[in-house]
Amino acid sequence: MSERTLVLIKPDGVKRGLIGDVISRVERKGLKVVAMDLRTLDADTAKAHYAEHSERPFFGELVEFITSGPLVAMVLEGPRAVEAFRALAGLTDPVKSAPGTIRGDHALEISENVVHGSDSPESAAREIKIFFPDRF
Numbered sequence: 323m324s325e326r327t328l329v330l331i332k333p334d335g336v337k338r339g340l341i342g343d344v345i346s347r348v349e350r351k352g353l354k355v356v357a358m359d360l361r362t363l364d365a366d367t368a369k370a371h372y373a374e375h376s377e378r379p380f381f382g383e384l385v386e387f388i389t390s391g392p393l394v395a396m397v398l399e400g401p402r403a404v405e406a407f408r409a410l411a412g413l414t415d416p417v418k419s420a421p422g423t424i425r426g427d428h429a430l431e432i433s434e435n436v437v438h439g440s441d442s443p444e445s446a447a448r449e450i451k452i453f454f455p456d457r458f
């Protein structure tokens with residue numbers, strides 16, 4: 323059964339020239355890119371995307387960071403796509419993330435961890451609506 327997930331290459335990843343690296347890992351794994359867009363988020367979209375973190379102390383920084391420059395938003399499709407991409411991404415804390423994962427290979431800071439991937443099929447459906455309201 324095919325599934326969809328929403329992936330972001332966050333502004334740190336774009337600035338550091340990691341778009342190709344992330345997409346190449348995704349394609350090597352066999353996940354299919356079915357939508358993709360380079361854009362800079364406005365604060366309202368960022369707040370909607372991170373709504374579940376609105377009470378966390380770092381919410382302001384999160385919104386500021388994710389709106390700080392262009393990001394790449396993509397929808398990936400494949401069997402267990404949500405879990406498959408989170409395995410490629412590694413853990414939220416890049417230092418605890420194994421080498422061989424995107425975060426394990428490219429990052430040191432929780433706040434600048436290169437990519438986002440939906441954490442469940444339900445989150446994926448919600449996030450895909452935010453980023454690609456007319457596409458699916």
Ligand SMILES: Nc1ncnc2c1ncn2[C@@H]1O[C@H](COP(=O)(O)OP(=O)(O)OP(=O)(O)O)[C@@H](O)[C@H]1O
Nearest residue numbers: 375380384413414432433434435437438439440441
């Ligand atoms: N303690 C923290 N300080 C600063 N930023 C944090 C902290 N914890 C999480 N974040 C940021 O908030 C994002 C969302 O946190 P969450 O716990 O949902 O992790 P995640 O699901 O691995 O990340 P993402 O939602 O970006 O895929 C993280 O990717 C990270 O950039």
